Amino acid sequence: MQGRTPSAKHWSLWLLGGLFTLFVMLSSLWLSLMLWIQQPLGKIGTMLLIGCWVVFSLVVLGIYFTRHLISRQVDTILYLLVFLISLFAYFSIEARQDRDWNPEVSRLLSSEQQGDQVTLHNIRNFDWQPNGKYVERWESRSFDLNQITGVNIITSYWMGPEIAHTLVSFDFANQKPLTFSIEIRKEKHEEFSAIGGFFRKYELSLVASDEKDIVYTRSHIRNEQVYFFPVNMPKAQAKALFKEYLRQADALAEEPKWYNTLTSNCTTLVFDMVQAVSQEALPSDYRLLVSGYLPNYLYDLKALDQAWNMQTWYQQAHINPRIQQPKQISSKEYSDQIRLGLPASKLY
Numbered sequence: 001m002q003g004r005t006p007s008a009k010h011w012s013l014w015l016l017g018g019l020f021t022l023f024v025m026l027s028s029l030w031l032s033l034m035l036w037i038q039q040p041l042g043k044i045g046t047m048l049l050i051g052c053w054v055v056f057s058l059v060v061l062g063i064y065f066t067r068h069l070i071s072r073q074v075d076t077i078l079y080l081l082v083f084l085i086s087l088f089a090y091f092s093i094e095a096r097q098d099r100d101w102n103p104e105v106s107r108l109l110s111s112e113q114q115g116d117q118v119t120l121h122n123i124r125n126f127d128w129q130p131n132g133k134y135v136e137r138w139e140s141r142s143f144d145l146n147q148i149t150g151v152n153i154i155t156s157y158w159m160g161p162e163i164a165h166t167l168v169s170f171d172f173a174n175q176k177p178l179t180f181s182i183e184i185r186k187e188k189h190e191e192f193s194a195i196g197g198f199f200r201k202y203e204l205s206l207v208a209s210d211e212k213d214i215v216y217t218r219s220h221i222r223n224e225q226v227y228f229f230p231v232n233m234p235k236a237q238a239k240a241l242f243k244e245y246l247r248q249a250d251a252l253a254e255e256p257k258w259y260n261t262l263t264s265n266c267t268t269l270v271f272d273m274v275q276a277v278s279q280e281a282l283p284s285d286y287r288l289l290v291s292g293y294l295p296n297y298l299y300d301l302k303a304l305d306q307a308w309n310m311q312t313w314y315q316q317a318h319i320n321p322r323i324q325q326p327k328q329i330s331s332k333e334y335s336d337q338i339r340l341g342l343p344a345s346k347l348y
Contacts, residue, residue: 020076021061027083028057034090037199095203095256102186103136105205109249116145116239118246123178125210125331128221139210145239147173150230150345154179156218157225157292159194164292165218166267169211170242171345177335179214180245181207182266184259197261204257204264206249212334219320227317228338229295230345231303238347240277248273267291305343316342 150171185205
């Protein structure tokens with residue numbers, strides 16, 4: 001006697017069961033990580049809460065216990081209800097301005113604008129020591145945006161070749177360069193966690209800084225590998241990009257926002273700003289997420305000088321080897337040295 005062929009209903013139920021199992025596994029993982037990062041009940045209380053949730057998830061899947069907690073239908077509804085409540089509570093967490101901030105990001109950038117004449121307040125220009133300590137110094141500087149002579153992308157590698165922090169530096173004919181950096185706004189004694197960046201752990205911060213402060217910090221204090229790439233772009237776009245940074249600073253001062261490791265980070269937000277001021281749509285690319293390869297993306301767009309290939313670019317753009325004793329040189333000398341031997345940024 002031949003066996004019966006499974007019906008379409010059988011396969012549909014099997015598929016739904018598989019999808020639900022996958023949903024429970026992924027949602028439980030997300031919720032457990034979120035609870036661990038947020039720690040709403042403190043470390044011990046949160047560990048117990050995560051343990052209870054994992055046990056309940058196994059009950060819902062029928063993996064650990066032979067019987068369900070109440071019934072299969074009720075357990076499923078209860079799981080979905082608790083998960084939805086957790087999602088609502090998570091997305092209700094609001095970013096704040098009143099935390100006990102790390103001094104590096106304690107002040108908010110602000111500006112006064114009259115056409116192309118701008119004055120920036122709370123520009124960071126710390127004096128960094130070899131042991132990582134620093135002397136705080138915040139400045140106000142005035143800029144004529146018609147005097148912008150170049151734009152530079154700086155990539156700082158801190159976790160292998162795939163991941164880099166992205167900074168943007170503007171050159172001026174009558175003023176020292178100014179560097180913008182989108183960073184996490186850390187609290188005192190708080191350390192960065194890439195996983196924490198997915199779960200509303202850090203607010204966003206926009207820092208405007210002297211190059212000898214923010215670039216030297218990464219290359220010679222944190223021992224990151226830093227590369228300097230002068231880029232080519234329309235002059236009007238360079239001016240608009242500078243103003244877009246100021247607009248973002250005003251928006252963050254008015255309403256704080258969360259950093260997100262994947263969607264709202266130092267590279268994706270820069271791309272969004274460039275896209276906002278560009279006359280042509282820029283192509284989306286995986287290298288905007290794998291930020292360590294951003295220079296290769298710029299090279300393919302012909303934003304980098306094509307006289308060198310990328311291997312030569314990385315060799316010539318490497319900042320660390322060319323700055324031997326940065327503490328003994330002025331801010332201007334430092335900026336001159338990190339540009340030494342590189343093609344100048346071209347604004348057209």
